Structure formats: C-alpha cells, structure tokens
Amino acid sequence: GDSVTQMEGPVTLSEEAFLTINCTYTATGYPSLFWYVQYPGEGLQLLLKATKADDKGSNKGFEATYRKETTSFHLEKGSVQVSDSAVYFCALSQNSGTYKYIFGTGTRLKVLA
Amino acid sequence: KAGVTQTPRYLIKTRGQQVTLSCSPISGHRSVSWYQQTPGQGLQFLFEYFSETQRNKGNFPGRFSGRQFSNSRSEMNVSTLELGDSALYLCASSSIDRSGGYTFGSGTRLTVV
Numbered sequence: 001g002d003s004v005t006q007m008e009g010p011v012t013l014s015e016e017a018f019l020t021i022n023c024t025y026t027a028t029g030y031p032s033l034f035w036y037v038q039y040p041g042e043g044l045q046l047l048l049k050a051t052k053a054d055d056k057g058s059n060k061g062f063e064a065t066y067r068k069e070t071t072s073f074h075l076e077k078g079s080v081q082v083s084d085s086a087v088y089f090c091a092l093s094q095n096s097g098t099y100k101y102i103f104g105t106g107t108r109l110k111v112l113a
Numbered sequence: 114k115a116g117v118t119q120t121p122r123y124l125i126k127t128r129g130q131q132v133t134l135s136c137s138p139i140s141g142h143r144s145v146s147w148y149q150q151t152p153g154q155g156l157q158f159l160f161e162y163f164s165e166t167q168r169n170k171g172n173f174p175g176r177f178s179g180r181q182f183s184n185s186r187s188e189m190n191v192s193t194l195e196l197g198d199s200a201l202y203l204c205a206s207s208s209i210d211r212s213g214g215y216t217f218g219s220g221t222r223l224t225v226v
Contacts, residue, residue: 046214
C-alpha cells in the first residue's frame with residue numbers, strides 16, 4: 001500500500017540556518033503531496049502542496065518540489081526562525097477513489113535563538 | 114471564514130465509558146474525515162463522511178463509529194473506552210473537489226483513566 005517516510009527527528013537548528021526535512025513516498029499512480037505543520041496543542045495546518053510531478057509548493061519561505069523520479073518531496077527553508085519550531089508532517093493523498101491521507105511520522109524541529 | 118470547530122477540546126473519561134466528539138466543518142465543505150493521533154502510532158485514518166454517508170473506514174474496531182448530519186456536522190463515538198484510546202482526535206474537512214486539501218480542527222484531547 002501507499003506509504004510516506006520522513007527523516008527522524010528531532011532536528012535542532014540555530015536561527016537563520018538552512019532547513020531540509022526529507023520525505024519520500026511509495027504510491028501507485030500520481031498522488032498529491034502535502035506538508036502540514038503542527039504547533040503545540042494545535043491541529044495540523046496546511047503548509048504547502050503539490051499535485052503533480054515537478055510542481056513546487058511554497059508558503060512562508062518554505063518550499064518543496066514533487067520529484068517523481070526520486071519519489072521525494074523534501075521540505076526546505078533558507079533561513080529558519082524560532083517561530084518555525086513545530087512538528088512537520090509529510091502526507092500523500094490519491095486524487096481519485098478513497099479520499100484519505102497517508103501521513104509520515106512527523107519531524108520535530110527546534111530552532112534556537 | 115470560520116475554520117473547523119471541534120468540541121470539546123479536552124475530555125477525561127473512565128475505562129468502559131463511552132464518549133462522543135463533535136466536529137463542525139468549514140461552511141460549504143461536505144467531506145469530513147477523522148484521524149487519531151498518538152505518539153506511538155502517529156496519525157491514523159478513522160473514517161470519512163460525505164453527504165451523511167460513510168465513504169471509507171480505517172482499520173479500527175467497531176467500538177469506533179461516526180455519523181454526519183444534513184448540515185455536514187459530524188460526530189464520532191467511541192464505546193467501551195480502553196486506556197489505549199487516549200489520543201488527540203482530529204477532524205478535517207475538505208471541499209468536494211479536494212483542491213484545497215484538508216483543513217484540520219484543533220482536535221479533542223481524550224484521556225482515558
């Protein structure tokens with residue numbers, strides 16, 4: 001079945017450092033890919049998405065490119081801030097049939113001032 | 114516009130009791146899905162409702178059930194609570210064309226003692 005694999009956390013960075021969180025997937029067909037962020041005590045917020053190969057999703061300085069050849073959707077940000085500290089989830093969803101998300105295990109990011 | 118509203122935010126129940134959680138989706142969203150989030154299992158799909166019909170169900174025992182009303186509001190019920198049911202229960206709604214992905218509520222934190 002479909003699956004999503006994320007890099008283990010926690011990831012600890014200094015403010016203004018470059019961030020990469022790796023995400024790879026296994027899926028049939030051409031799923032949509034998502035990054036969600038969860039702040040303490042909150043639900044998940046959509047950060048960015050891409051619906052087809054080579055699409056680049058971007059939001060709030062975060063970017064991720066849908067790479068079908070490597071089945072990857074790595075999250076990047078050029079300069080992180082303390083306020084980016086949260087848990088980040090990679091997810092996929094098939095675009096037809098059953099509508100449900102397959103989530104990765106989440107990667108906790110801690111940014112130090 | 115108002116987001117996805119889940120009530121209550123926190124619940125403490127005793128083993129063997131039952132519980133009902135409520136979710137009001139974004140206005141106009143007819144698809145409502147439920148997820149269970151635990152530290153050990155991560156985010157797991159419970160079920161999805163669309164136009165008052167359950168379209169898909171995850172791999173959970175029959176103690177977990179749900180329903181959706183004509184105004185798209187949804188409830189989920191867990192009967193005969195077990196300690197392992199302690200989790201954050203997240204509701205998510207989406208538009209019919211799925212184009213915006215899910216919008217999640219802040220969740221209901223259920224603790225079973």
